[in-house]
Structure formats: structure tokens, C-alpha cells
Amino acid sequence: MVHFSFLSESSPGCVASSGSSTWWTNASPPDLVTAIKEAHSKGENILSVSVANDGDWFLSTDSVNRKKPGNDPMTSRVLRFCHVATMKTGRETGLGNIAWITFTPDGQGFIGVVGHDGVAHCVFEKLPKTLDDHLKTHNKQSQMKMVSIGHKNSWAIVYEDGDMSxxxxxxxxxxxxxxxxxxxxxxxSIILSPSTISNFVVTYENGASHYDVPYAWKSGIDNQISLCQQNYQQIKAMNNAAMLRLSRAAMESAAMVANAQASAAYYQSFGNF
Structure with missing residues (x-):
């Protein structure tokens, strides 16, 4: 799937990644671009990216999590998130415990998931009231795959079981x-724009996507979607080949057992000597 993040309303743009390749618009934070380039130079695959309205950001790969440089919890939303997660879970939460983060368009709040000993915990603060109410009245917080918060307090949730709100x-x-x-x-995933309700990106398990974004972004996004679909087909082909090998091995094993049983029955037919 394409990993996608809209930039802020004041600096419209986006970051789109197939995992092994990433495209971004010129408004993307320079230190985020540097982090993405560093990750790819080390052979890392992007798993999630989130950009706040003031250029703060969180980047997760299959090897390590990164955040905007700086260690002031008063300005770093990621450090603030870790602090809130520590208070909520009772466990010291660091950058490496974060699965994903979504920032609110106004920059005041966030929602995300952290993991401790294989257990997922949903952490959030200062969300739109309708989303806050929804989370507090539904018992699926730990099952959320992703959350997006868009223009005029719109929001979307995709759950691990495929359900959506x-x-x-x-x-x-x-x-x-x-x-x-x-x-x-x-x-x-369903990614909503912080700038306008009409822009969005929907991604699917097979690497495909549907989107409505400014035309100038189309080529870059389409390239990442194409790479995702190629990756999906390659993985699917490898899985099919593996299943075929297992099936053949099972058939050969069954044939050997059947032959052995037939041989045993044949010799038993002569009785004991």
C-alpha cells in the first residue's frame, strides 16, 4: 500500500511512499526529506509518515523510527506523545514503541498507537469532539489500523478487522x-486532507489506490502506486510459488505413505513365516 501524508493547510503538499521509494512535494520539511533519503540509503522501507502543521513530523521504517531533530517536549509533538503514552500506559514509552501517529490539522492534538510487550495501546489528546466521543464509546481502540483527521474536523478510522468509521x-x-x-x-487506509474536504487518498491491500488531489501531484503519486502494485504482485507470485511447492511436497509425501502402506499390505498377505 502507499504510505501517504498530506502537509498542512498553510503549506499544501504531500509525501507518498511505496515503502522502498518515496516522492514528496517541494513544501515538505527539509529535515524530513533528509531522513527519508537516509532511510532509503540504508535499504529501509517506509511504514508510515505523518507531518504536523508547523513542520514537525514522525517517520517509521521497518528498521527504526525517526522524528524531527530536537529534544524540547514543549515543541516536539512526538515527545509530547511519548509523555502522554507513558502516563496512560504506566510504561516508559520511547520513540521505538510508536507504531504510528496522526496529528490534528490545528497542531494541538494527536492520536496514535504504541506497543509494550506485544500489547497495543491507543493514545490520544485534544481531538475533535466527535472523534473523542466516538473513541470513548467504542471498545475498539486497540484494534485501530489507522486514523486520519481532516478539514473541518472530519475523520476516518480503519480497523484491523476491515471495519471503518x-x-x-x-x-x-x-x-x-x-x-x-x-x-x-x-x-x-483513508487519508483526509487538512486543507479541503474534497481531497483524499484511499489505499487498498493489493497496492491500488483511489485519490482526489491537485493535478500537479498526480504523476508522483501514480508512480508510487505503480510500485506498490508491482511489489504486491511479486509477493503474491512468491506466495503462490511457495504454496505450490508445499502442495507438491504434500502430494509426494502422501504418495510415499500410500506406497509404503501398499507394500506392507502386500507382504502381510503372505502371512507370517
Whole structure:
């Protein structure tokens, strides 16, 4: 799937990554671009990226998590997130414990998931009231795959079981999600723009995506989607080949057992000497 993050309303742009490759618009924070380049130079695959309205950011790869340089918890939302997570879980929470973070468009709040000893904990602060109320009245916080918060307090949640919850999103996106569900597509993420309710990105398990973004971004995003689909097909082909090998091995094993049983029965037919 494409890992995607819109930039702030004041500096419209985006970051899109297929995992092994990443494209970004010119408004992306320079230190985030540096971190992405460093990650790829080390052969790391991007797992998630989130950018706040003032250029603060969080980047997760299959090897390590990174944040915007600086250790002042008064200015670093990631450090603030870690502090809130420590208070909520009762466990010291560091950068490495974070699975993902989503920042609110106004920069005041956040929501994310941290892990301790294999247990996921949802952590949030200063969210839109409708989202805050939803989280406090539903018992699926630890099962959230992702959360996006967009323009005018719109939001979307995708759960690990494939279920979705949305609020305040555009009619076109509602229709898109209904169509997707009707054909059985598995949604991986729904990313909402902080700038306008009409812009969004929906990603699927098979690497495909649907989106509505400024035309100038289309080529860069399409390239990352294409890479994701290629990766998905390669993984699918490898899995199919592995399943075929296992199936053949099972058939050969069954044939050997059957032959052995037949031989034993043949010799037993002569009786004991």
C-alpha cells in the first residue's frame, strides 16, 4: 500500500511512499526529506509518515523510527506523545514503541498507537469532539489500523478487522467507500486532507489506490502506486510459488505413505513365516 501524508493547510503538499521509494512535494520539511533519503540509503522501507502543521513530523521504517531533530517536549509533538503514552500506559514509552501517529490539522492534538510487550495501546489528546466521543464509546481502540483527521474536523478510522468509521467526509468519498465495500476490496487506509474536504487518498491491500488531489501531484503519486502494485504482485507470485511447492511436497509425501502402506499390505498377505 502507499504510505501517504498530506502537509498542512498553510503549506499544501504531500509525501507518498511505496515503502522502498518515496516522492514528496517541494513544501515538505527539509529535515524530513533528509531522513527519508537516509532511510532509503540504508535499504529501509517506509511504514508510515505523518507531518504536523508547523513542520514537525514522525517517520517509521521497518528498521527504526525517526522524528524531527530536537529534544524540547514543549515543541516536539512526538515527545509530547511519548509523555502522554507513558502516563496512560504506566510504561516508559520511547520513540521505538510508536507504531504510528496522526496529528490534528490545528497542531494541538494527536492520536496514535504504541506497543509494550506485544500489547497495543491507543493514545490520544485534544481531538475533535466527535472523534473523542466516538473513541470513548467504542471498545475498539486497540484494534485501530489507522486514523486520519481532516478539514473541518472530519475523520476516518480503519480497523484491523476491515471495519471503518467516518465522520464529516465528502459525499464522493462516502460513495467511493460504499462501492469498495460492495466489491469486497480491503481498505488499508483513508487519508483526509487538512486543507479541503474534497481531497483524499484511499489505499487498498493489493497496492491500488483511489485519490482526489491537485493535478500537479498526480504523476508522483501514480508512480508510487505503480510500485506498490508491482511489489504486491511479486509477493503474491512468491506466495503462490511457495504454496505450490508445499502442495507438491504434500502430494509426494502422501504418495510415499500410500506406497509404503501398499507394500506392507502386500507382504502381510503372505502371512507370517
Amino acid at each position: 467516518v465522520e464529516g467526509i465528502s459525499t464522493s468519498l462516502v460513495d467511493k467507500l460504499k462501492n469498495v465495500r460492495s466489491v469486497g476490496f480491503n481498505v488499508e
